[in-house]
Amino acid sequence: MMEIFSGAECCVFQSGVADRWMVVKRNGPWFRLRLEEVTELARGATLRSSSDVVPYRLPVDLGNDVRGLSLASLLSVLGVTDRYEPDVVEYEAVDYYPPKLLLEYVARAPLRLPHEAVAFLTEYVQNYTPVSYAPDVHTFHAHWCIPLGPGVVVGVRHPPRRPGGDDPCLGG
Template identity: 55%
Template sequence: MPDLNECQICGRPAPPVPGQCDGVAGYRLIRDPWAAAPAFLDGYLHFSCLADSEKTPDFLAEFTRMLQAGHEEVESLNGTPPPHTRMGLGMTEIFSGAECSVFQSGIADHWMVVSRTGAWVRLRLDDLADISRGVVPRSPAGAFPYRLPADPHGKVDEYTFTELLAFMGVADRYPSLNDMMDIEYEFIDYYPPKRLLEYSVRAPLHIPAEASAFLARHAESYTPVSFEEDA
C-alpha cells in the first residue's frame, strides 16, 4: 500500500505546502494514473512532479470532474457492481484559459485555480481583494501534521523550513520555496515515537497572470454568499 506521506508520483517525502504540494483524499475516488494496478489516489503530490509527468492530463480530467460533480456514482476499480458513491465539490467553471481554469463554489466564497500543469490553488474572498490590489495572496496559517521519514534526533525544532526540506532530501521538489523569505514557517510540536511533526506554514499563492486578470475583474461584480441568518 502506498505511503500517504510520500508523493504518489515520485515516492519521496511530500510535506504539504499550499501552492507547492497538496493532497487528494481517497474518498474523492479519483483514479490514480501512476499506480501499478487500478487504485484510487490517496496521498500527496508535489506540484513539480505533476508538471513533469506525462500522466497529468489523465489526473486533471478526473480531478476537474470531481470539482464540478455533485452526488454521483463512480465505477468500481475492477468494473464490477456495485459502484462507489462520492460527493464532488459542486463547483462551476467560470473561466478557462490557455494556462488554467477557475472554478467557483455555489455555497461559499471559495475558488479553485487549476493550472494545466496540474497544480491547484484554493482562494477565499480576502484573496480576491488582494489580487484586485495587485498583491500575491498568501495561504491561511494552519497546522499540518506530517510523519517524517527519519528521526531528526532532536534538531527539528531548530530547522528553518528550507533546512527541513533538505533533511528530507526534497528541497529540489519545492523550487519556489528555496528562499525562506517566500514563506512563514513555524514549528509547533514533534512526537518522536511516531516521528510526527506538526508545523504551520503560510506560503504565497502564485497563479497564472490570466487567472489574476480574470479574478480582479470578477471581484468587481461578485456578491459574497450570504445566508438567511446573516441578512
Template identity: 30%
Template structure:
C-alpha cells in the same frame, strides 16, 4: 499506489505539506487513481510540481474536476474485497464555468462566494471571497500556515527544534523539490513541537508560502468582482465591531 507515509503518489519522495505546493487528498473524497484502469480511490500526498510534470497530470486534473465541479454522483470503485461496488461521491458543486484564461479554467460555486482555478497542468486552487479580493488588488496571496503533523521516517533528535526550513528539507532529501518556493515565494516555517515514535518522529509545524497563482487570475478578478453580487451578504458592522 504508494503507501509509505508522506510519499508523493507521483514521484515517491517525501512530501512536507504546504498549501499551494504540496498537499494531500483524503480517501473520503473518492477521487479515482488517474493512472490505473482499475477503478480505485486516490489518497495520500503529492507535490504540485510532480503533478505538473507527470504524464498523468491531465488525467489527475480531470478526476479532480469530476469531484470539484459536479454534484453528487454514482461512481464504481473496487473495494478491499476485490469486487466492484457502486458508491456515491459527494461533489463540491462548482458547476459554473466562468472563463478560460492562459493557465487554466475558473469555476464558481452557485451557492457560495467561492471559486476554483484549475491549472491546465493539473493542480487546483480553491479561493474564497477574501482571497479573490486580495488577488484583485494585485497583492500576493499567502497560504494557510496552520499547524500540521508530519511523520518523519527517522528521528532527527532534539536538534530539529532549532532547524530552519532548508535544514528540514535537507534532512528529508527533498530540498530540490521546494527550491523554487524557497527562492521566490517567501516561505515562513516554525517548529511547534515533536516527539519520537520508535525509530521515527512526529513533527508538528507551521509552514506557509505565497501561493503560485498566475497573474492572469488576478486580472480576471480585478474585472469580475467589480460587477459581482455576493451570494452571502456580509454582516453590517457597527462601531462596536471595530
C-alpha cells in the same frame, strides 16, 4: 460550480450558492478561493496557502533540536532540498515527539495562480455582488415541531408563519 472564465492556462469556476471560486490550471493544481482572498488578490497581494498544523513522521531521528531548524536546514538534512523552494515558504516547527519521530509544523507557500486568472478575478470582483440570503416568505424554513407533551414540541419542517397567521407548531 459554473465556469466563468476559460483561458490558455486555466479555467475559473464560481459557486452558485456561496462566495467561492476555483481556479483550475490545465496542467497543475486547483486553487480554492473565498471572497476575502479574491479581494486581496485584486489589491495586489500575494495569496498564500492555508496555515494548518501538519503532522509529519520523519524518516530518521533528528534529535530534539529539530524545532530550531529552518526549513532549508530541515530539507537539507533529509536530502530533499532540490524538490522544494524553502526560501519562499513561511515555516514554523510547532512540536516534535521523538518516540514517534512526529514533527508538527506550519508552512505557508505563495499560491502560484496563473496571471490570466489574477487579471480576470481582479476585474471580476470590482462589480461582484456577494451572495446574500434574504428571508423569503415562500421558502420552507428548518423549523421543527413534533409534540412531545403538553407545551413541548420538536421535529418536523413546516412553511414559515405568515404575518397574522397561526404557527403550525402551536396548533394553529
